[in-house]
Amino acid sequence: NAGVTQTPKFQVLKTGQSMTLQCAQDMNHEYMSWYRQDPGMGLRLIHYSVGAGITDQGEVPNGYNVSRSTTEDFPLRLLSAAPSQTSVYFCASTSRTDYSWGAEQYFGPGTRLTVT
Amino acid sequence: GENVEQHPSTLSVQEGDSAVIKCTYSDSASNYFPWYKQELGKRPQLIIDIRSNVGEKKDQRIAVTLNKTAKHFSLHITETQPEDSAVYFCAASMSSSASKIIFGSGTRLSIRP
Numbered sequence: 485n486a487g488v489t490q491t492p493k494f495q496v497l498k499t500g501q502s503m504t505l506q507c508a509q510d511m512n513h514e515y516m517s518w519y520r521q522d523p524g525m526g527l528r529l530i531h532y533s534v535g536a537g538i539t540d541q542g543e544v545p546n547g548y549n550v551s552r553s554t555t556e557d558f559p560l561r562l563l564s565a566a567p568s569q570t571s572v573y574f575c576a577s578t579s580r581t582d583y584s585w586g587a588e589q590y591f592g593p594g595t596r597l598t599v600t
Numbered sequence: 601g602e603n604v605e606q607h608p609s610t611l612s613v614q615e616g617d618s619a620v621i622k623c624t625y626s627d628s629a630s631n632y633f634p635w636y637k638q639e640l641g642k643r644p645q646l647i648i649d650i651r652s653n654v655g656e657k658k659d660q661r662i663a664v665t666l667n668k669t670a671k672h673f674s675l676h677i678t679e680t681q682p683e684d685s686a687v688y689f690c691a692a693s694m695s696s697s698a699s700k701i702i703f704g705s706g707t708r709l710s711i712r713p
Contacts, residue, residue: 514699517699517700517701519703524706525705526689526704526706527644527689527703527706528703529700529703532699533699534699542700543601543702574643574644583695584695585631586631586632586634586693586694586695588634588646589636589644589701591643592643
């Protein structure tokens with residue numbers, strides 16, 4: 485299994501450009517999430533999904549869109565990039581065997597995005 | 601919504617000594633508390649987790665304690681080694697929304713030789 489994969493690894497955008505960060509997992513996990521990581525601010529949840537066709541907002545959703553058409557893929561779209569979106573973006577997936585509790589999140593390798 | 605606070609933001613300990621990182625959470629409905637370790641340039645990885653139906657869990661040199669009444673939990677690393685140097689994150693989630701995991705701001709742990 486490749487686990488959670490993300491593309492691209494690095495990206496530079498100009499202000500106002502749009503782009504899609506790709507995330508895929510081959511573990512048949514139900515749950516997927518997107519985080520951004522900024523120095524001193526930890527991992528902040530952008531959007532998450534509990535299954536195909538179902539998405540919800542996290543802590544910092546503004547400026548980002550997501551969709552979940554398949555179990556495997558969970559792309560993150562930046563509609564009009566701003567310098568404040570310069571960050572490292574992590575995708576993660578989770579499988580639950582016991583619905584009473586949370587479970588381990590498996591993270592992708594991250595995408596480092598710079599907006600100039 | 602849930603808010604997780606983590607302290608300290610940086611921690612330096614002598615090799616062989618113990619390290620303690622503390623977190624508090626705001627939502628009493630949270631019932632799952634994982635800890636992740638992130639080495640420089642790498643992705644976060646789970647090192648230990650605890651459910652709200654237990655007060656303590658150990659795994660070799662790592663232990664986590666949970667006080668539901670006070671809504672705080674802590675990570676304890678004993679006999680620290682150079683490879684323990686990393687950023688550590690605590691997190692919290694609820695069973696009703698297990699995909700919505702809220703993280704603390706992280707603690708950069710440095711082990712002095």
